[in-house]
Amino acid sequence: MEMGKEEIAGKDYLVLMEPEPMSRLKTQYRSLRRQLCFIQSICVLFCVTCCLFTIIYHSYPSTCKENGTKEAAKYGMQHQGSKEMNQTQTISVTRLTANPDAFARKENHVPWKHARDPDHPGYFTLDEDGESLTVHHGGTYKVSLQITYRGVEKRNDTLILQHDIHRYTDSYVGYLPLLTYLETVNFTSPYWRKSLFSEGIFPLESGDKLKVWTNSLSLIDVGEKLEQKTSFVVYPHFST
Incomplete structure (x- = not known):
């Protein structure tokens, strides 16, 4: 069971x-x-x-x-x-070149003349003395300077080439240096050439004057193609 x-x-x-x-x-x-x-x-x-x-x-x-x-x-x-x-950047350029006809009347400041008609004459004016560039509108400007020097005689020493851009303004007695360029030349031949170029961006006020001083005015090359050798260019700078 x-x-x-x-x-x-x-x-x-x-x-x-x-x-x-x-x-x-x-x-x-x-x-x-x-x-x-x-x-x-x-x-x-x-x-x-x-x-x-x-x-x-x-x-x-x-x-x-x-x-x-x-x-x-x-x-x-x-x-x-x-x-x-x-x-606007293109048409506002003021381009100057050395005026060799006025060298005899100057001591240290480079005399200028217009390399071409001003593209925008309302920004700058070259004074009657030929050495002062007057600013008419306050703002930021790009300043470029090139001077070509040359040797014409035999020398046995060295030479310091120097040129400055001086800014004269009503708010300061004397001048303010904007750009200074100097270089030492060793003479190995009586015939030499040296181009010194400098540029910068600076704020300028209306009424300011710019002058170029050099310690070797008589050595500036004033031969052919003078504008390519020595030029002073100023124009408004626009940041993009």
């Missing part, structure tokens, strides 16, 4: 264990259906969004085009403004 009971209990256990695989399959099937429904919902939402965007875009084409035209016009104005600034 006891063996019969154990067999009956075993059969009951098998009966209870058989439905479990079916239940697991149903659970997996339901999970897959949920995932599939979720993916389908996402796809439908994406399609609806694309359709709405297309309808809105085609409903207002003129507005988009107008905005594009405004941006293009804005860029064109900025580009034109840049060109106008470059033109």
Whole structure:
């Protein structure tokens, strides 16, 4: 009897264990259906969004085009403004070169003359003495100076070439040095040439005067192509 009971209990256990695989399959099937429904919902939402965007875009084409035209016009104005600034920088140059006809009347300050007609005469004026350049508008200016010296006689020593740009202003007695350049020349031949170039950016006030002083006025090269050898250039400086 006891063996019969154990067999009956075993059969009951098998009966209870058989439905479990079916239940697991149903659970997996339901999970897959949920995932599939979720993916389908996402796809439908994406399609609806694309359709709405297309309808809105085609409903207002003129507005988009107008905005594009405004941006293009804005860029064109900025580009034109840049060109106008470059033109302003170009046409405001005052270029001087040495005036050899006045060397005999000068001692230390270089006499100048216009290398060409002033592009913008409202900024600077070369005074009647030929050595003073008067500033008419306060601002920031770029100043460039090049002087070419030459030897005409044999020497056995060394020479220090020096020239300065002096600024004369009403707020200071005497002058203020803007630029100083000096260099030592060793004479190995009686015929030599030396170009000294310097430049800088300086704030200047209305009424200021600029003069160029040199310790070797008689050695300035005044031969052909004088403008390329010796020049004094001043123009407004615009930061971009």
